[in-house]
Amino acid sequence: MHLVFNKSNLLQSINIVLKAVPSRTTMPILECILIDASNVIKFTSNDTELAIETIVEGEIISGGIVAIDAKIFSEIIRKLPDSEITITTDENFKTTITCEKATFSIAGKSGEDFSYLPSFEKKQFIYLSQFSLKELIRQTIFSIADNDTNKLMTGELFEVKENILTVTALDGHRIAIRKTELKDSFEHIKVIVPGKTLNEISKILTGGTDSDVRVFFETNLIAFEFENTIVVSRLIEGEYFKVEQMISSNFDTIVNINKKEFLDCIDRSTLLVKEGDKKPIIINITENELELKISSFLGSMNEQLEINKNGKDLMIGFNPKFLMDALKVIDEEKVDIYFVNPKAPCVMKNSEETYIYLILPVNFNAAY
């Protein structure tokens, strides 16, 4: 095999496939990137849950296949001068990487036992801009559960109804829902995508509004195709939670508040909460004023914010992190928050319900 690349193209492609190289594995071959230069140059990585294939710009002087340790390969390319890079292999898969006057030699593998991408039919699909998909993930992914006690909670529900894509994440304390309008109507789809897949996809997406991703749905598989890259992931099997019925429609207190002021105020209060400590913040809503209070062994804080209020006065406690996570991904300057009572979840949403964030309150000592 004898290939010639331009450094920046090569590095960009390596960075894409690196996302599916497992950091720990019992199968050493998966720590490699497969370089397949049969007719085009294709890089493949596969951690058995997630697989990525990308076509790399470069010149094939003679074809071939080799698997190279991903970590050392990426480190070498990163440190080479920004110039033409040549990769050659001999009959024992010994790989030589040359750039200007520097020459690296590393051991390669045949790649015989490497798993290529699972094949899929490309029948059922939707498309949306890279930007939209990346935003949907960013605005919901923080609400998935970070441990495996309930597998369903480690993924996000992707549901397509006509021209609306709804993405839902929940972890037992909160729910995040985002909706986006698609450019076309599609068949009804309802699948649970692993959070890890979505995290990696969102790192690879360049985020352009003018470049689309095609998302293919297949039994047990989801595939994302954009530019020269295909990412294939297993789905999580099971029946997702009935989220609609968890969100009340009768609210006794509605608050309209400046998002940045509220976020900064909660952020300050968290200084008094040590990690692992479950100290709630107390929110006291009265006529046109929201008072935030917290008290811990480190000290106490209180702050008043101006609000518009409809409905009853209310005192309610929250885990500050959950409020902040939601506020951080809301783009609007002002946000509406809907309350029922101190035991029931609050809901942040806009009138079109393109976003809904539900957060469970925390009990607090009445003598606080």
Add this chain to the structure above:
Amino acid sequence: MHLVFNKSNLLQSINIVLKAVPSRTTMPILECILIDASNVIKFTSNDTELAIETIVEGEIISGGIVAIDAKIFSEIIRKLPDSEITITTDENFKTTITCEKATFSIAGKSGEDFSYLPSFEKKQFIYLSQFSLKELIRQTIFSIADNDTNKLMTGELFEVKENILTVTALDGHRIAIRKTELKDSFEHIKVIVPGKTLNEISKILTGGTDSDVRVFFETNLIAFEFENTIVVSRLIEGEYFKVEQMISSNFDTIVNINKKEFLDCIDRSTLLVKEGDKKPIIINITENELELKISSFLGSMNEQLEINKNGKDLMIGFNPKFLMDALKVIDEEKVDIYFVNPKAPCVMKNSEETYIYLILPVNFNAAY
């Protein structure tokens, strides 16, 4: 006590004194910043080796003294809006910090058992620009030893002879020497300053060329005075190494090389060295060419660089980190390297000897 500050002044002063707040201590009072508003507002911190005092701009509405936990104090100020900040204390040293509509309450201490700065006489001193001192430290500090087996090696020798300040650091494998011309001639001084002190000082110095530092020398103490701040540190006692006699003046091979090319080339080679592994790089100097070679279980690399050479051919091994540390702080585009033989140290220096970096070679297998 009742004080009023502007947030950015307050935060800047806190950041200065934080450098002498110990992260672990058996004396809880040292985890505090002492606020003394007797006639001016002074902040003091003291970790028993290093003490810092800075005068803070602010308004004294009523005077007083209080010691406040440095960590929580700095975190609160950092998170407050960029506005006017009021600090008040009551008779129990309970401290209230107010900014706009936010109010924090934290416990303070009397500060009775706090150690102020040691007093010193301001007799013997030198002065130089903040920039010069900061550069001198940056260009030598990497050569001090990072463990305590030889206390002398954890500090740097500061020696003044007439109008020349020479700073020396060594760790048993290498020596770094930097000289700078002072604006005046001073008495002869020779002291060993702890590396930790120099690290912290160099973080506080703003680095201006038009703002001077006065450095005071006293039995067992060194003090740095600049702007509103005084930093006092203990010295390391003992007789420093005779460095002059370690540097040969008879060299058999002299190489002139492009610094950046050499640095990048060594940097690439370190990819093949895992942390903790003592794999040397081999440098083979022949007519007008320097070849760098390395080989490890990860692979091998070689690269050729153009040089100007005077004297004999030579093959010599080095710890790549030591070469890189020195090359990184040399500002010149081209550097002269002086060699004797594969067993003797090499020396990088300029003709005026404002810098001298000596590095011991490493044995390597001849059959490499």
